[in-house]
Amino acid sequence: MLNKLAIGGIKHRIRDYSVLFSGLMIAAAIFYMFMSLAMNKDFLNSNSPAAATVFIFGFGAVLLAIITVVYINYANKFLLSMRQKEYGMFMMLGAKSSKISKMIFVETFIIGAIASVIGIILGIFATGFVGQLLMKNLDMPVKYFSSFYMPALITTLIFFIVIFIFSALRNSISLRMTKVLTLLNKDSQPTRIKRNTVWTVFQAIIGLIFIGIGYAAMIHMGSNPIFIYIGVPVALVTIVIGTYFVMNSLTTTIISALKKNGKFSQKGLNNFTLSQLNFRIKDYTKILSMVSIMFSLALGAITVGLGFYQQIDTVVNGQKYYDSQIININSKEKALVDKMSGASTNRYDYKTTDKTVYYRQSDFKSQPFTYSHFNMDSMFSTQKKSTSLNNDEVKYEIQSSMLPKNQTKEIKAVSDQEYNNIQGKANSITYVKTDSFRKNLTPIKQVSEEQQSRFPSMKNAIADKYVVYKNINGFFSGLEFMGFFLGIAFLAMLASCLMFKILSGAAGDVKRYNMLHKIGARQKALRASINKEIAVLFAVPATLGIVHVLVGLQMFKALLMKPYSNLALPFIIFFVLYGGYYFLTRHLYKKIVLK
């Protein structure tokens, strides 16, 4: 009978349960996704140039495990908050507490188990989908990547089962320990916030000092990569502690300052919103700090991932100036070149003998040859022009773009008259420069393939820019892939953590909003108040997180040439996703608290 009642209870709250359930599923899916990467050593080693990758991923896995435990803890509290009144009623009607605690154990465990299994299946599909998406859209060849990876599956399953056994135990024990009356009258009774100015200031200072240490460690790591093994843990710990203190002291100070300003606070629902926030922040400090840390990790991962992506172009452009090179251009290739935007061509004639390749001096006079000059000190390349073939770098460039059989021959530039007298087959090579290599990738690729089919010997030579691009792309895309993957996984995790925390407090707010409605607050005003409140709860950790990321990018100074050059895109991607969670949260929250 009681079981029937319990199931009936679930049915009544199917909406709340579906939120909980989908959250747990997402957690399991993300955990699986991460594990399928982190545990796959072949994948890691083949896709990353950095030796520290396996270490970094191991560290990430530990972090994710901690986050998952915290996350499930929140979800679990949400579950208990939904059920305790009902269970209290059963107990009041005479159900034994042992029976009730058994019921809550079974309920928690079953929900957890089903969510984990479905989540893992979801994770397999999501891994495949995201993997395909990234590989296709970003033109990334990723090796050893498979969406179904048995060790990851088993690890995820065991990890989640263990967590849920503990949560179930905890739920049933905490229910057994609570008095029936407390269960029945479970009303959040906020205590008065006692503010000690000295303590607040102290916290702010301590927080800033800790953050300073963390930032220093990250900046130091940028120029001393060896430092990474100590630096990463140090930065992580100090920044986490620092963030907690800053969050606790600064936000409450700002809110109480706003509350003191009567002009602002006594307007409409402002005071109510501020009070809600004040109580929330106190209660939320831990989760907000965690969210801000995860926010920076996620945003950092995406930024760095994209940084590597941008790097590909920089590196490729630094290697070769001309986007395409064509030996004895034919009509098909001519048509392809015409398709490229902003294309300008240099055409040089040459004749080959057994030992020498002859060029016309006049060709170089009329069409100066541009080449990339690589400066070993600054690690940047600059473009230079030359009207003569006697320059070694020009010679090298020209040589490397010839057919393999000619590459060992000597190169000579001769006058038109001499050139005409040379006996040998007349050939030409055409260099093409477009306004953007990336934009014209498709025709450039087609030209490269056409050349390789016309001159099969070119297949094994690194000749044109496209081939260079292909090699470098393979190298960097592993890093990029991981950055994206980690970033999105962390983001989904953190946003749903925050969402659950907010939603699990919603039940207690119903009465407040109902009262405001009764004394004449317009629906619009109530909605605006909710929007503002949730916006602040989302924005505070995001702001702190952004600062962390901007400083954190210093760590990648050695790996990325210009870590700050392309911030816009990752930030936009990130805010669209994060914003989506904000809107979902406020929508669900309103559904709970407003009639």
Next chain:
Amino acid sequence: MQNIVDVKNIEKIYGKANEKQFKALSDVNFEVQPGEFVGIMGASGSGKTTLLNILSTLDTPTRGQVKIAGEDITQLKNNEMADFRANQIGFIFQDFNLLENLTAYENIALPLALQNRSNKEIKPAVARISEKLGLTEILNHYPTELSGGQKQRVAAARALVHQPKIIFGDEPTGALDSKSARALMDTMTKINQEDNVSILLVTHDPFSASFCDRILFIKDGEIGQELKNESHSRGEFYQEILDSLGTFAE
């Protein structure tokens, strides 16, 4: 003089046309004059809460007309209803309904803040009503730090601060001990007499009802009987109410 409340032929039916219907109110008529203290009594399920919800624009009648301060509230749109509640009505609930994350002062100031009154107006208004209700000392306390009686006085102050035309009380003494209940009723009588505010009290407690000028008895959704306190003492009126309840219940 215009009536503060004018209820004409209202009817409330729950349930859709094709479902099983339940008539909570049928053909209810009454009016409340300015400055009058009216009680509505009835057993649980008699329809008194439905009536109060309709009067306070939280619910709409199926048929009939309700005018408050000359305005037909059944014709109001959603926002107008909210504004109407914010401007014209004061509420006192059984369970106080104070916001526990606001101080007493902030709770009392809330209706004025909702109307976007300036801080300059809010401060003296709160001070005035707090003084009247003896709350000046506890304005900076949070509700959890107050006794039941104090909480209810804060709630009463909140109901009065914006000088509404009428105050609706929904079992305001329901959660109070007898001493606090008596103090609250004395306060309400004082406000009623000094400030000429109309009060409509829904209760099933004869003691609270004995403070009223007039009592409407409601049964099965209809007003069955009316009892006026014609300059008796409160004790006599109390006895009269008990007698009426005895006969009315049968």
